Amino acid sequence: MKSLTIRNLSKTYFDLYAGTHVTAVQDVSLEVGAGEFVSIVGPSGCGKSTILNMIAGFIPLTGGEILVGGKPVNGPGRDRGVVFQSFALFPWRTVLENVAFGPKMRGIGKAERDRIAHEYLALAKLTEAAERYPNELSGGMQQRVGVMRALANEPDVLLMDEPFASVDAQTRMTLQEELTRIWQAKRPTVIFITHDVAEAVFLADRVVALSKGRVLEEIAVDLPRPRSWDALHEDARFKSLTSQVLQLVRSA
């Protein structure tokens, strides 16, 4: 894992229909330490997904710079693993083959990459599903595969774009707890994008509140780990942090 540095990042689009320039991200700076878990939270259209897409190298930036381990980002690459809201699993590959995809691209032989994939599948309790196709799994299981596919490639930074937004509420809580457990086991550097304030606080070491393309404030989350909803649901510190972030996001 490596650190991530964002300096004076900005993104302006030219809106062909409106005929004007639109600023999606404006002068965002952020320092994420190696092995740190940072949530970026904000309402729809605040520019959070645009930031993630620029870090991932999917879209070009129009100003500032992004450094991973001190090196500037240029296009997508295996140093930055991505977990998508839409899962984006390969439907023509089994669960095992999906998780082994990154190692395969690195030229790792079949036996070794299958061993790696099985190790990560076991971590997410997916061993039983190894030979199944993604369309045979529930949404929650598909996203477990999505997370493991990204982690099995041992990225320097893990980028998660509202990964649990399209699963049901109960499954989401389980996935959040599992993510904190797996994060503690593997300690990747994580950028987690969400519009759900409680989720942002529950998962992260630090929450970045975003509105209209600007950083409003960064809030350190000093809750003990391992975290579970049973313990935090009625926790006073958790509640006060959540309401603090909520007020920030809503007032902007």
Added chain:
Amino acid sequence: MTPLLKIWSAYVRLTARWPSIASIVPFIPLFAAWWIVTALEIFPRVFLPGPGEVWQSFVSLTWKGILPEYLQDSIVRLAVGAAWGIALGIPLGIVIGMSSRAHAALWPLLLFFQAIGDIAWLPILVIWFGYGLVTMTAVIVYTVIFPVVLNTVLGVRSIPVNMHRAALSLGASRARVLWEVVLPGALPNIVTGLRNGLGYGWRALIAAEIIVGTSGIGFLMFDARRAGSVVEILLGMIILGILWYIVDSWILAPIERATGQRWGLVTR
């Protein structure tokens, strides 16, 4: 009502065990109607022969070796034409699907030439290449290529952008993305294109054989017309239907089941 239901449930169980029975049963009423109409001699026998005569003609033409030879000629022509159509059509479809420049440059041409029906090329092809395999292959390639290209383009363009992004951020090169994402992602549409293309190609082949052929099922039918043999014309038509049914249910449908349906990209 109960006896009928019993018969129906017996039929359902039977077809579950031997699915091929289900594909034969719909032809029984048709066959029976044909047999009754010809047995009653509603139309003169010369105009509408019965199943028995067609069967006799089948046996005698097979015995003489004419039918197997013609059948082989037709199938080889279709296979050669289809192979070229696929070999040209899939790469062309992928290029047009992936590159907006190629799309802008080639799409209008594609639509223009698609409008000129395959048979409309025969007069000029005969002048260029004469009455032979080249002319017939050209017609089939021309027929097969459009459905293959158009469906491949559709398939390539319907792959979600995040699928490309996922592969790239897992370390795949552009070439690997083509092989690992674009081809399998477009495959269900490519198979649909093949299905349409081969169907059209088969029809175009028969038409070409009727016009320029010296052998083949189409030629058999046209030759029979010259000799006034309705029996052989009917035989040719029945063979066309059966042969296509075999190609579709033994080759194309299994491919579809093993890919798009298995992956959940196509609903059953």
